[in-house]
Amino acid sequence: MSEAGPSTLPLPAQTRVAKAPKTPRAKPTPVPVGPFVKPAEEEEKTVHEVYEAIAGHFSQTRHKPWPLIKTFLHSLPPNALGLDSGAGNGKYLPTSREAGLEMIALDRSQGLLDIAKNENRGECVRGDLCFNGWRNGVFDFAISVAAIHHLSTPERRIQSVKTLIRPLKLSPAPPYSRFMIYVWAYEQGTLSKRAMGSAANSASASTATSDLPPAAQPGESSRVEDANQAQEVKDADVEKKIQDVLVPWVYSKPPPHRASKPATNSLTASEPAESNVIPEEPKVYHRYYHLFLEGELREMVVQAAKEDGYTILLDGVDEVRAGREGNKWMRIRGVGWEADNWWIEGEVGI
Amino acid sequence: MVRLITHNMLACHVKNCTKDNFPLSFSEVELVIRPAPENLEFIQRFLPKLDWTALVDTARSLGDETLPENMPEEWSEDQLKALHHVLMEMHVEEGNMTCRGCGHVYPISNGIPNMLLAEHEVGR
Numbered sequence: 001m002s003e004a005g006p007s008t009l010p011l012p013a014q015t016r017v018a019k020a021p022k023t024p025r026a027k028p029t030p031v032p033v034g035p036f037v038k039p040a041e042e043e044e045k046t047v048h049e050v051y052e053a054i055a056g057h058f059s060q061t062r063h064k065p066w067p068l069i070k071t072f073l074h075s076l077p078p079n080a081l082g083l084d085s086g087a088g089n090g091k092y093l094p095t096s097r098e099a100g101l102e103m104i105a106l107d108r109s110q111g112l113l114d115i116a117k118n119e120n121r122g123e124c125v126r127g128d129l130c131f132n133g134w135r136n137g138v139f140d141f142a143i144s145v146a147a148i149h150h151l152s153t154p155e156r157r158i159q160s161v162k163t164l165i166r167p168l169k170l171s172p173a174p175p176y177s178r179f180m181i182y183v184w185a186y187e188q189g190t191l192s193k194r195a196m197g198s199a200a201n202s203a204s205a206s207t208a209t210s211d212l213p214p215a216a217q218p219g220e221s222s223r224v225e226d227a228n229q230a231q232e233v234k235d236a237d238v239e240k241k242i243q244d245v246l247v248p249w250v251y252s253k254p255p256p257h258r259a260s261k262p263a264t265n266s267l268t269a270s271e272p273a274e275s276n277v278i279p280e281e282p283k284v285y286h287r288y289y290h291l292f293l294e295g296e297l298r299e300m301v302v303q304a305a306k307e308d309g310y311t312i313l314l315d316g317v318d319e320v321r322a323g324r325e326g327n328k329w330m331r332i333r334g335v336g337w338e339a340d341n342w343w344i345e346g347e348v349g350i
Numbered sequence: 351m352v353r354l355i356t357h358n359m360l361a362c363h364v365k366n367c368t369k370d371n372f373p374l375s376f377s378e379v380e381l382v383i384r385p386a387p388e389n390l391e392f393i394q395r396f397l398p399k400l401d402w403t404a405l406v407d408t409a410r411s412l413g414d415e416t417l418p419e420n421m422p423e424e425w426s427e428d429q430l431k432a433l434h435h436v437l438m439e440m441h442v443e444e445g446n447m448t449c450r451g452c453g454h455v456y457p458i459s460n461g462i463p464n465m466l467l468a469e470h471e472v473g474r
Binding site (some may be wrong): 078113133 | 352353357358360362363372377389391392395396399401446460462463464465466468469472473
């Protein structure tokens with residue numbers, strides 16, 4: 001991965017928020033992006049600032065819960081308390097209430113959190129994916145849906161998994177604390193749906209009725225073409241696969257009833273073009289994504305768990321035996337691909 | 351709407367701040383009481399995770415004296431209802447949460463606490 005581009009290269013122009021090209025009807029395509037020299041600063045520009053700018057429009061496209069997350073939430077014991085890390089507009093808050101759960105929404109974007117609080121009526125905390133301030137053992141479950149792929153280095157992604165899992169309660173007996181992570185897949189659309197792991201059967205059954213994949217939702221480019229071209233090179237040379245991309249978001253102003261919500265439009269409101277009667281050229285913003293290869297999500301979670309001192313239980317290993325040695329343990333309950341995303345579900349105990 | 355249940359789970363996460371980093375102290379608080387559906391099973395389930403001393407001290411700092419100094423060993427329904435009120439119905443809408451260890455201030459605005467740190471303040 002490090003061979004993909006020397007870190008001394010100047011940052012490409014695309015890492016800045018870009019105006020629409022002169023031919024507004026042309027569909028913008030994702031742009032490969034080299035390793036960031038200053039990840040925090042570049043994520044600020046290519047993730048955080050973009051979400052603040054597009055919050056209202058973005059939120060309109062994010063209402064329907066993805067079926068596997070819904071199934072996961074409904075499988076948890078009633079009255080469980082959990083965390084949604086990178087919750088965005090809090091679209092899983094209503095689902096969590098339906099399932100009899102309490103869930104706190106954590107996100108970096110003030111604009112999205114305001115929507116989570118006002119429209120999805122959630123308890124909200126502003127913090128990033130590596131927020132490490134939860135007391136240990138307070139949550140029974142944690143989810144992170146379509147968020148960790150916005151972190152631009154392996155270290156930062158591993159850190160986000162650690163901080164997702166650390167506040168989970170470690171129980172010596174069932175019900176154990178569980179987590180689920182979704183990230184965007186490198187393997188997009190053209191490949192058939194597949195799943196592996198212990199949850200594979202139920203998962204592949206439910207994918208048949210899956211929600212819109214994120215790439216097919218309004219505002220987003222439908223394909224990651226550069227990545228797919230690289231895919232054709234076949235698995236032999238992994239270095240050539242372009243996993244780090246800037247994905248365009250074609251912005252359209254949300255209708256007034258949403259746009260007038262306080263703070264969701266704090267950035268757009270300052271635009272002088274606001275009062276124009278003639279529709280302006282759509283603005284295109286670029287968000288950074290790391291596209292996960294098959295196996296990468298599991299590897300990342302296992303790595304994070306090992307670094308934090310968890311014993312990884314293989315299928316069939318008795319957690320009671322592992323716990324008797326005083327070890328905290330993690331078990332991967334399932335890994336799968338659904339609608340252009342990789343997901344992983346796991347549980348922890350002691 | 352920082353509820354006291356949320357406050358009871360949040361510690362300072364500034365790099366190398368490990369002493370007196372919990373609980374965070376409220377100041378300049380705008381407190382709002384919002385009735386919430388009573389779910390005593392949820393409250394009971396949360397009991398083992400609760401930091402009782404932190405909760406009692408915090409509730410008292412906000413003017414609520416209903417909780418006893420020591421955590422009851424057996425809970426009556428009335429006691430659980432009082433706990434429900436403190437945990438789920440007391441909302442801090444505006445104000446600050448200050449770390450007693452390092453002094454870092456986490457502001458609360460429109461009911462949302464801002465726990466973001468500058469990159470150099472983040473511990474790993």
